[in-house]
Amino acid sequence: MPFAITQTCCTDASCVSVCPVNCIHPAPGEPDFGTTDMLYVDPRTCIDCGACADACPVDAVFPVERLSASLAGYAQLNADFYANRPVSAAIEGESPMFHDWQQPAFTRTLPADMAPLDVAVVGTGPAGMYAAQDLLLHTSSRVTLLDRLDTPGGLVRFGVAPDHPSTKRIGESFARFHRHPRVRMRLGTEVGRDITADELARRHDAVVWAVGAPAPKDLDLPGAELPGSIAADTVVGWYNGHPEVPADAVDTSVSRVVVVGTGNVAIDVARVLTAPPADLAGTPVAPHALAALRAGAIREVVLLARGGPDAIAATAPELRELLGRSGVDVLVDEHDPRIAESLDGPAAGDAHGLLRGAAREKIDWSVPAERPRVVFRFHSAPERFEGAVRVQGVQTVDGTAIPAGLVVRAVGHRGRPVPGLPFDDDRGVVPNDSGRVEGRPGHYVVGWIKRGPSGGIGTNRGCAAETVGALLDDAVAGRLPDRASRPSPVHSMLQRLGRG
Ligand SMILES: Cc1cc2nc3c(=O)[nH]c(=O)nc-3n(C[C@H](O)[C@H](O)[C@H](O)COP(=O)(O)OP(=O)(O)OC[C@H]3O[C@@H](n4cnc5c(N)ncnc54)[C@H](O)[C@@H]3O)c2cc1C
Numbered sequence: 001m002p003f004a005i006t007q008t009c010c011t012d013a014s015c016v017s018v019c020p021v022n023c024i025h026p027a028p029g030e031p032d033f034g035t036t037d038m039l040y041v042d043p044r045t046c047i048d049c050g051a052c053a054d055a056c057p058v059d060a061v062f063p064v065e066r067l068s069a070s071l072a073g074y075a076q077l078n079a080d081f082y083a084n085r086p087v088s089a090a091i092e093g094e095s096p097m098f099h100d101w102q103q104p105a106f107t108r109t110l111p112a113d114m115a116p117l118d119v120a121v122v123g124t125g126p127a128g129m130y131a132a133q134d135l136l137l138h139t140s141s142r143v144t145l146l147d148r149l150d151t152p153g154g155l156v157r158f159g160v161a162p163d164h165p166s167t168k169r170i171g172e173s174f175a176r177f178h179r180h181p182r183v184r185m186r187l188g189t190e191v192g193r194d195i196t197a198d199e200l201a202r203r204h205d206a207v208v209w210a211v212g213a214p215a216p217k218d219l220d221l222p223g224a225e226l227p228g229s230i231a232a233d234t235v236v237g238w239y240n241g242h243p244e245v246p247a248d249a250v251d252t253s254v255s256r257v258v259v260v261g262t263g264n265v266a267i268d269v270a271r272v273l274t275a276p277p278a279d280l281a282g283t284p285v286a287p288h289a290l291a292a293l294r295a296g297a298i299r300e301v302v303l304l305a306r307g308g309p310d311a312i313a314a315t316a317p318e319l320r321e322l323l324g325r326s327g328v329d330v331l332v333d334e335h336d337p338r339i340a341e342s343l344d345g346p347a348a349g350d351a352h353g354l355l356r357g358a359a360r361e362k363i364d365w366s367v368p369a370e371r372p373r374v375v376f377r378f379h380s381a382p383e384r385f386e387g388a389v390r391v392q393g394v395q396t397v398d399g400t401a402i403p404a405g406l407v408v409r410a411v412g413h414r415g416r417p418v419p420g421l422p423f424d425d426d427r428g429v430v431p432n433d434s435g436r437v438e439g440r441p442g443h444y445v446v447g448w449i450k451r452g453p454s455g456g457i458g459t460n461r462g463c464a465a466e467t468v469g470a471l472l473d474d475a476v477a478g479r480l481p482d483r484a485s486r487p488s489p490v491h492s493m494l495q496r497l498g499r500g
């Protein structure tokens with residue numbers, strides 16, 4: 001029986017490099033790799049060796065016969081990806097086993113006499129860790145890893161939902177590198193507050209900025225500042241035990257929550273807030289959040305979207321999981337004729353196609369939900385948040401009033417300016433060329449601060465490979481700032497500051 005890739009795939013392609021028959025696609029370098037939600041195993045050519053399952057950092061790969069009921073559909077989904085793609089016999093006389101696709105290459109060639117580099121990596125989220133991993137595995141560089149928080153991991157630790165423990169497990173594979181003999185960890189050290197970018201640069205050959213895109217995008221609407229209107233990051237930080245989010249940041253005494261947005265973060269919030277607490281017990285959910293959800297009254301989350309179902313922002317795996325849950329209804333509010341037109345028409349993508357399987361109903365918002373439910377309301381952007389002293393509901397552009405005690409703004413993120421580096425205010429990123437910061441030799445960016453807030457954990461692997469490639473090219477070509485002028489290493493300085 002072949003293997004199949006399932007919901008938690010983060011497209012880091014670790015499985016691709018170990019598959020002996022090249023049957024996992026799209027692979028790095030192939031046209032769809034940058035946009036795919038997940039990778040797929042070709043069941044026609046899989047030889048059942050299990051190497052992919054061993055290599056997968058998030059437990060996304062299983063033998064088809066061992067798929068749980070909720071993941072069973074992934075066997076067909078993997079097969080469907082290859083439905084119109086032929087296999088060909090690459091070796092004459094042998095059975096068709098190899099694809100015409102080329103084997104992916106994961107190599108890095110450097111001069112044998114290259115001196116070890118001292119590189120500072122600012123941020124221990126996926127982008128910083130993939131960059132550090134690339135440097136440690138392919139060069140003799142020494143890496144200083146800095147993070148403003150005392151706990152490393154970035155959004156793997158404080159973003160990924162607690163009911164996705166296998167996705168969180170990728171943090172364990174990153175943590176192996178925290179203990180690498182050529183790594184110095186400097187946690188609780190905020191660059192810009194505890195040490196300047198210039199000081200850091202003077203003490204290293206290069207600085208790789210992997211600081212993410214931590215600022216929630218604003219919703220400039222009347223009432224957005226009312227108590228009870230909160231950013232999705234607050235909810236996410238609350239259920240993940242982020243040290244800067246108070247334990248009482250989310251009011252769970254309300255019965256209906258409106259979430260503005262339909263992206264993966266909006267779906268995470270809807271799923272966790274409506275989850276039976278028993279399902280969250282035993283996950284890494286913050287104890288205060290679990291206790292508040294147990295004692296709370298949330299029965300319904302309404303997801304508001306400006307566009308129609310064909311413009312849903314969530315990826316297919318997230319939506320499939322939401323639709324497959326038992327005990328929580330998922331409905332589309334059929335308040336507008338365009339919704340049926342869209343859902344009965346051709347699928348504009350995998351997620352749109354999945355939505356066509358959801359129940360539809362014209363919702364009466366004056367009636368509280370009888371059973372726990374998540375409702376998608378399309379063509380219904382918020383116009384203002386209602387309430388005198390705290391949020392009591394949302395008025396939508398189509399003239400509907402939806403009573404709600406909590407409104408969560410999940411409309412995306414943007415980067416924050418990094419002191420000492422240029423900043424593109426329109427895109428919310430540090431302007432760069434393949435990771436090289438414009439006009440600042442020796443400074444590089446990777447991850448969400450480099451390309452903007454899109455792409456899952458694994459996307460940062462290829463992104464880091466490009467940035468580290470640029471850094472090493474510059475090192476080989478002598479384009480890094482002069483090493484001879486460096487004063488003492490950063491840890492001595494931080495020790496003087498009492499943070500070493
Ligand atoms: C809520 C949420 C849930 C997600 N869930 C998933 C998921 O389930 N699966 C998936 O594949 N992808 C998921 N993603 C996407 C994934 O988390 C991102 O692709 C990834 O985290 C981006 O990595 P990064 O390293 O650029 O940023 P981050 O992960 O944000 O890391 C940035 C790090 O830099 C540190 N830092 C910032 N400024 C400084 C400074 N000045 N000095 C020192 N340190 C600093 C921060 O503390 C942080 O540790 C999710 C994203 C969000 C927002």
Ligand code: SF4
Nearest residue numbers: 019046047049050052
């Ligand atoms: S089980 Fe082996 S052959 Fe099949 S996809 Fe995984 S690595 Fe490739």
Ligand code: SF4
Nearest residue numbers: 009010012013015056
């Ligand atoms: S998470 Fe990575 S290793 Fe696991 S299936 Fe997806 S691409 Fe392969």
